[in-house]
Amino acid sequence: MLGEMPVFGFRTFELLASLFAAGSAAAGVYIGYLALRSFARHRDPSMRYLAIGLILLTLVTYTFTFIASVLVHLRLLSIPQQDIFWTVAHLTQFAGLLCIAYALHRRP
Amino acid sequence: MYERHQPHNDLRLDTPNSHSHSAADTERNHRMTSTDDTTETPAFDTLLELLEDRYAREILKATSQHPKTVKEISDESGASPSTLYHRVKRLLEANLLMEQTRIRSDGHHDTVYAATLKHVHLTLADGSFEYRIERANEDAADRLQRLWSEF
Numbered sequence: 001m002l003g004e005m006p007v008f009g010f011r012t013f014e015l016l017a018s019l020f021a022a023g024s025a026a027a028g029v030y031i032g033y034l035a036l037r038s039f040a041r042h043r044d045p046s047m048r049y050l051a052i053g054l055i056l057l058t059l060v061t062y063t064f065t066f067i068a069s070v071l072v073h074l075r076l077l078s079i080p081q082q083d084i085f086w087t088v089a090h091l092t093q094f095a096g097l098l099c100i101a102y103a104l105h106r107r108p
Numbered sequence: 109m110y111e112r113h114q115p116h117n118d119l120r121l122d123t124p125n126s127h128s129h130s131a132a133d134t135e136r137n138h139r140m141t142s143t144d145d146t147t148e149t150p151a152f153d154t155l156l157e158l159l160e161d162r163y164a165r166e167i168l169k170a171t172s173q174h175p176k177t178v179k180e181i182s183d184e185s186g187a188s189p190s191t192l193y194h195r196v197k198r199l200l201e202a203n204l205l206m207e208q209t210r211i212r213s214d215g216h217h218d219t220v221y222a223a224t225l226k227h228v229h230l231t232l233a234d235g236s237f238e239y240r241i242e243r244a245n246e247d248a249a250d251r252l253q254r255l256w257s258e259f
Contacts, residue, residue: 037249041174042220044211044253104259 018069021062028058049103057096064089149241150202155228158202163187164195168204168223175208175220196221203243209257 010018035051038044068085071077077085150158158164166185170176178196182189199205203224210220227242246254 034249034252038253042210042253
């Protein structure tokens with residue numbers, strides 16, 4: 001199967017998923033950066049929460065899941081430790097979405 | 109800022125009003141070019157009058173980095189708000205300043221002003237003045253703010 005073909009020692013779909021995840025994180029960071037610049041320029045507090053939310057949702061979550069994936073790949077994480085990592089990743093995702101929701105809510 | 113390198117007295121010497129040209133001559137001799145086709149370029153006389161005006165320059169300097177309210181400009185420059193409002197109106201008419209909305213933490217909003225002027229290029233060649241205005245264009249951060257405000 002095409003998706004099972006190894007590329008640089010990774011399965012094709014595994015590699016594609018990692019690339020898209022990294023791309024999502026980069027796009028999220030870019031929009032978060034724009035929101036921060038906008039906040040610095042226009043002093044709209046909702047922009048600050050939008051920026052924090054996007055960065056939590058993308059960069060922080062991605063970093064956690066990436067580290068966890070590498071550690072799992074290297075067989076350095078036990079099942080309970082994996083659970084902690086995934087819980088933290090979900091927590092940062094949830095916190096990010098809450099920040100974006102708050103940014104929308106506090107707009108006049 | 110351009111103004112740091114070009115004392116306003118130099119500009120005053122070149123104003124069309126200081127010569128004996130008629131209005132038609134002035135129009136003919138001072139060709140206008142602009143890098144921004146969508147924004148109307150102010151008349152040469154208007155531009156020079158505004159740049160010669162101390163309060164108009166104070167407003168442009170104060171709002172060149174961050175948008176500010178008239179009160180904030182007044183606090184910085186020491187000029188009275190009524191004096192500044194008159195200049196703000198003229199700068200807005202000349203498209204050298206733009207009006208924006210800043211949302212406060214209490215949910216209300218303030219009207220703030222941001223300088224759009226970046227460079228003025230003045231050239232005397234072949235018996236005529238040419239000038240070109242470069243404006244600060246709206247970037248992605250400004251567009252995000254505008255879209256967010258309209259959302």
